[in-house]
Amino acid sequence: MNTSIQQTALITGASRGIGRAIAKNLADRGIFVYLNFRSDDTGARNTLNDIHYQNGHGELLRFDVTRQNQCNDAVAFVIKQRGRLDILVNNAGIRDDHLFAMMKKPAWETVLDTHLNGFYHLTRPVVRQMIKQRFGRIINISSAAGQVGNAGQVNYSTAKAGIIGATRALAKEIASRGITVNAVAPGFIHTDMVAGLDLENIKKQIPAGRLGHPEEVAHVVGFLCSEQAGYVNGQVLGVNGGLI
Numbered sequence: 001m002n003t004s005i006q007q008t009a010l011i012t013g014a015s016r017g018i019g020r021a022i023a024k025n026l027a028d029r030g031i032f033v034y035l036n037f038r039s040d041d042t043g044a045r046n047t048l049n050d051i052h053y054q055n056g057h058g059e060l061l062r063f064d065v066t067r068q069n070q071c072n073d074a075v076a077f078v079i080k081q082r083g084r085l086d087i088l089v090n091n092a093g094i095r096d097d098h099l100f101a102m103m104k105k106p107a108w109e110t111v112l113d114t115h116l117n118g119f120y121h122l123t124r125p126v127v128r129q130m131i132k133q134r135f136g137r138i139i140n141i142s143s144a145a146g147q148v149g150n151a152g153q154v155n156y157s158t159a160k161a162g163i164i165g166a167t168r169a170l171a172k173e174i175a176s177r178g179i180t181v182n183a184v185a186p187g188f189i190h191t192d193m194v195a196g197l198d199l200e201n202i203k204k205q206i207p208a209g210r211l212g213h214p215e216e217v218a219h220v221v222g223f224l225c226s227e228q229a230g231y232v233n234g235q236v237l238g239v240n241g242g243l244i
């Protein structure tokens, strides 16, 4: 692509945690960032304030990735405003852990809905635009749980493994259009998502002896978004302190 044009990115779940760190990393690279969130208005504003403080540029974009109409409208809005969409980071996520024998249907459905239907709802209209542009970077945030499975997280592990399959298949479909599709699979990262877990016990299982920082995940996403990563496609990059 013409690198004199300021690139545009859409990051889902950018109100806190890993999504916030990704948004700040991409804004630092001079990219205009649309910060999606679902409900945490204050968190999203804090992310945007951080970006402005770094002299970056961005805008809030509230929608729910489980709602197809909202996703279609959001992509149309971005393209109307900016004329293009270069980078999509599918980061929004939830967990609802139960032993499988105790797992009720809503816990199964909401986790799959957020991760898998969320991927479909947003990525499909974005891909159509990226094919027209003949350029794009799609990064899907999976998890170590999707690579090796995690007890108490059959729903979450299923969703995150599905994201890896989607990443590999879509990369093969659209590589010839100048679009890369990769997944990043974090291990345990210090965010709200791990609140309530037995972190002291978890640390003992991590060869690095500590949890990761959101910025360490963001750095890998930033690399995958770069021009230099154009031949990295259909891959799953672990950021897990040697966990797997």
Ligand SMILES: NC(=O)c1ccc[n+]([C@@H]2O[C@H](COP(=O)([O-])OP(=O)(O)OC[C@H]3O[C@@H](n4cnc5c(N)ncnc54)[C@H](OP(=O)(O)O)[C@@H]3O)[C@@H](O)[C@H]2O)c1
Pocket: 012, 013, 014, 015, 016, 017, 018, 019, 036, 037, 038, 039, 040, 041, 043, 063, 064, 065, 066, 090, 091, 092, 093, 094, 114, 141, 142, 143, 144, 185, 186, 187, 188, 189, 190, 191, 192, 193, 194
């Ligand atoms: N933390 C970890 O150890 C870890 C490990 C592996 C993978 N991951 C993955 O990394 C991603 C980010 O996790 P995190 O730890 O940063 O989580 P987090 O701190 O709980 O943040 C989750 C984000 O997702 C957003 N979100 C949730 N449901 C949404 C929906 N339906 N529509 C739009 N946004 C929605 C939330 O928005 P609101 O704030 O507005 O609700 C929030 O911004 C997730 O996909 C997670 O599965 C995390």
